[in-house]
Amino acid sequence: MTRTRTQGRAQAASPDPYPPSTGAGAAALLAWYDRHRRRLPWRALPGEVADPYRVWLSEIMLQQTTVAAVGPYFTRFLSLFPNVAALADAPSEAVMRAWAGLGYYSRARNLHACAKAVMAAHGGRFPDTEEGLRALPGIGPYTAGAIAAIAFNRQAVAVDGNVERVMTRLHRIATPLPAAKVEVRAATLALLAPDRPGDFAQALMDLGATICTPTTPACGLCPWSGPCAARAQGDMLAFPVKAPKRARPLRHGSALWLVSGANVLLTRRPPKGLLGGMVALPGSSWTVTHRLDQPPPSPLPARLARLPGHAAHGFTHFDLHVSVWRGEVADGTPAPPDHWWEPLAGLAQAGLPTVFAKMAQLAIAAAPP
Ligand code: SF4
Numbered sequence: 001m002t003r004t005r006t007q008g009r010a011q012a013a014s015p016d017p018y019p020p021s022t023g024a025g026a027a028a029l030l031a032w033y034d035r036h037r038r039r040l041p042w043r044a045l046p047g048e049v050a051d052p053y054r055v056w057l058s059e060i061m062l063q064q065t066t067v068a069a070v071g072p073y074f075t076r077f078l079s080l081f082p083n084v085a086a087l088a089d090a091p092s093e094a095v096m097r098a099w100a101g102l103g104y105y106s107r108a109r110n111l112h113a114c115a116k117a118v119m120a121a122h123g124g125r126f127p128d129t130e131e132g133l134r135a136l137p138g139i140g141p142y143t144a145g146a147i148a149a150i151a152f153n154r155q156a157v158a159v160d161g162n163v164e165r166v167m168t169r170l171h172r173i174a175t176p177l178p179a180a181k182v183e184v185r186a187a188t189l190a191l192l193a194p195d196r197p198g199d200f201a202q203a204l205m206d207l208g209a210t211i212c213t214p215t216t217p218a219c220g221l222c223p224w225s226g227p228c229a230a231r232a233q234g235d236m237l238a239f240p241v242k243a244p245k246r247a248r249p250l251r252h253g254s255a256l257w258l259v260s261g262a263n264v265l266l267t268r269r270p271p272k273g274l275l276g277g278m279v280a281l282p283g284s285s286w287t288v289t290h291r292l293d294q295p296p297p298s299p300l301p302a303r304l305a306r307l308p309g310h311a312a313h314g315f316t317h318f319d320l321h322v323s324v325w326r327g328e329v330a331d332g333t334p335a336p337p338d339h340w341w342e343p344l345a346g347l348a349q350a351g352l353p354t355v356f357a358k359m360a361q362l363a364i365a366a367a368p369p
Contacts, residue, residue: 050198060107060114081095084118097350114136157200163204165240173187176242177241177243251286253284256298257307260330264281266339281359282299307362311324
């Protein structure tokens with residue numbers, strides 16, 4: 001790590017704000033990790049060899065999702081699909097159903113495509129380099145670095161939000177994210193422990209998740225409290241600097257809650273696009289111009305009445321409000337093409353993504369079955 005200040009770094013009063021040397025910085029972090037590492041369901045124990053399938057599966061699930069939320073999904077996925085061959089052979093509906101509720105459903109589609117590619121092009125073994133991994137569906141720079149380091153002990157780093165927070169504080173990197181990513185990556189690579197890259201990657205993740213937290217960093221417990229530039233200045237919470245967020249547009253839609261006896265009509269989203277391939281309530285498209293008082297199209301003739309309130313959900317690029325409209329058709333009415341009647345008693349197991357589960361909750365609360 002050079003001691004020359006780059007343009008993006010804030011001035012610090014400390015004469016030596018950087019880790020004393022690459023080796024010393026990494027050694028301090030690894031010594032801390034050996035005492036305080038988190039026990040996680042996908043993580044190999046000390047002395048064990050990491051399983052690339054488990055590492056890959058966990059890293060895909062952990063994108064945009066917390067460790068606490070991923071835990072039960074990871075365990076269930078492993079019991080349903082214990083290895084990459086089992087996942088590749090599974091019907092896509094089974095994979096999407098197992099993913100339902102975890103969000104960001106393109107990850108599930110890519111996960112399935114990646115398993116098939118590993119079987120077809122690599123004989124069931126994951127490539128062991130960042131370059132080889134990045135050629136697979138759904139594996140970007142972060143995930144490739146994480147798998148290469150953790151599963152194959154390659155000289156690679158995995159820079160996520162946790163690592164960005166630690167490194168921008170350690171060096172008081174004042175460049176706003178996401179532009180600072182290049183600087184953060186270079187700083188992380190400069191500190192990398194050459195003999196334990198997998199442990200180094202996991203140690204940095206743990207440090208960011210448990211010590212260098214967003215609002216209450218426990219600097220007194222941190223192995224880098226000595227060289228940390230932000231700690232020296234007392235302005236830890238000023239980092240990372242983030243570019244101002246653009247306001248998310250608000251879209252509206254209308255959903256159909258069509259009941260027949262003790263069943264409700266469901267459909268499946270088109271295979272590509274937002275929530276592609278997922279189970280859904282029929283309804284309108286979601287646009288900024290749609291009005292909540294516009295009823296949804298119905299594939300069966302029925303009188304529709306709007307239920308009170310609306311379901312609200314936040315996606316990455318927009319917020320969504322959806323009105324829910326109830327109708328009823330005679331028991332025994334055949335389902336229209338591309339739809340089916342789902343028993344209301346089993347709706348929780350139908351694989352509805354969270355946004356549709358919210359609409360269903362609204363409908364059930366307004367008119368209990
Ligand atoms: S000393 Fe504090 S701010 Fe610096 S890396 Fe450690 S926990 Fe984060």
